[in-house]
Amino acid sequence: MITLEQFEKDIKQKKLKNFYVFCGSDEGLIKECIEKIKKITVEGSGFIDLNYARMSGEKLDVDTVINNCETIPFMSDYRVLEVYRANFLRDKNREDKGKEIDPLRDYVKNIPPYTILIMYYVFEDDREKPGNRIKKLEKSCEVVKVDKLKGMGFQNKVKELFDARGKTIGKAELSYFCSIIENNMSIVENEVEKLILYTGDRSITKEDIIKMAPYEKESDIFNLVSYLSDRNIKGAIDTLNELVYKGEKPHAILAMIERQFKLLFSIRVKMGKGAKKDDLVKEYRLNPYIAEKMMSQSKRFSEETLRRNLELCLDTEVEIKSKSVDTKNAVEMLMVRSMMKK
Template sequence: MIDVFTFNENIKKGILNNCYLFCGIDEQLMKDGINSIINKVLDKTFMDLNYVKFDGSTLESFEPVVNACETLPFMSDKKVVLVYRANFFQEDKNDNVFNRIYEYASNLPDYCILIFYDVFKSKRDKPGKKIYKLDKRACVVKADKIKGQQLEGKIKSFFEARGKQIGRIELKVFSTLMDENNLNIIENEVEKLCCYTYEKSITKEDIKELFLKSNDDDIFDLVNPISQKKVKEAIEVLNELIYRGEKIPYILNMIERQFNRLFRVKMLLENKKNKQDIMKELNIRSDYACDIIIGQSKKFTLKQLEHALQLCLDCEQKLKSSTVNGKTEIELLVINTITG
């Protein structure tokens, strides 16, 4: 059994196995690992023909997976078969499916990479006997939340990928302010810090000023992926806010407030107002904050911002009804502001 860092190093070295099982509580780490395999062995041109997925939570028989594995790849040396949320590795689940997997794992065709992932329900869950048994015939990757030096190493790699250096002390300060539950959000924060410091060195003061967070920063994190039309990332940020205990009506109020500010900025820009005019009109004190909101406003048309504000009003009306699911309504709002 190996950790995600050993796995990543193996992938970089071109060390690949025919069968993988990712297990743990961090589903995003598992997905990242699976994507690294896919990017290594599959041509995007023929991805749809050589990448087959099964929902493990609904799989009653393993034979459809075997059939997919036995089918030759199309215009490729490899194909990938994924069984996601494969809960039959848990001790109280179907032994027949597991036994078939264990038997087949050592007989996979050379051209096929078979991948499973099993998301544990809580931090208390540990790999059981089935997983340890499969570890003899497959590569088992433990995907847990990363902390301490491992987290710092991952964050440092995000800075290096952007050509930015960060000192050891500054890296430790930055890491302590991050929520290790979501690497996507951390990477977004790295991007923000790189933009903020631009060509100068990163200092502790920069980090504290930027990440001792205010409510506006939280909504920036949500509206930014909305402005970039990234549905998945926007929903992840929204879920993170809800997970941290923010109430749905409060989140809606902050989203509506931010879209209202973007609308006002857009109107000022179309009326040929400069940055100083915008800062005075909206009472924005920071040049950086003004640059951010101007950049976000340019990702929308006036019509789109008007539509987003109307969606906020509609959502507010729906939330006043006790019959609707608040989380679902706010998710639909985020999706509709991107796709509408």
């Protein structure tokens, strides 16, 4: 298993593998990696439509994958097949795909030299790690774990997005933008585009960023609730403390937790009635990426548990308003109670 940094070094030296598996929590970065592979293999051939294929990993069809891999490239040295959202590679995928992967695992040991097979899946949250199914493939492929960029690496990547669009942003403004935006390149690209359209020909100011960019607290609340679903009180308390450190008031955090449980409950109910991602995006006005994460998180709770947690939020709110209790302690007790089995 290699890092994003090592992958980029290999690509610059044109050291290619015939089979890649990307995994990580930032789909935007993963897509950038795939574009780099395409750029040095099939984009210059003039026949990219014939030498590049893309298929969904929602339903694994080994025969189709193998047939695509066996197809000889047209006027090119390579043919690239991308299998996106290959969730069958995740150990905790509810559908047992273990046996179905076996033929694929056997096939890729002798994949044609002209074929580059790429698969990827996105972690449900920042705490997920590659599982046993990935490890079993490591001998036959290059597994690239795409961790989120941090510090100057993140700032430099964001600056590249502004530069590519011909927009200049000051160092102080760039630093502030990176400090409040969620560290996910798919989301960052959308927010950069919004900020550029909003400011037009003039310079970007801190006030513009404050007005247009969403605060990272939404991601923090998502992670906090994920910790609650795993009954990880330490992770939940650490996230609560981090929010308080960033300046969020405990009563505001309680409101955000309640909103999250309410949205998860609604999504859980809608999914039970057959609603798909596009339906939820439209009804709740969610970013498609966020909608997918919310759908995944809602599955970690039963409807009964989500209903009970909403009641606990309301009880805590009443307790804070009617009694002289420490608000932060009350939120901590809420989190503990939400993890107790009924």
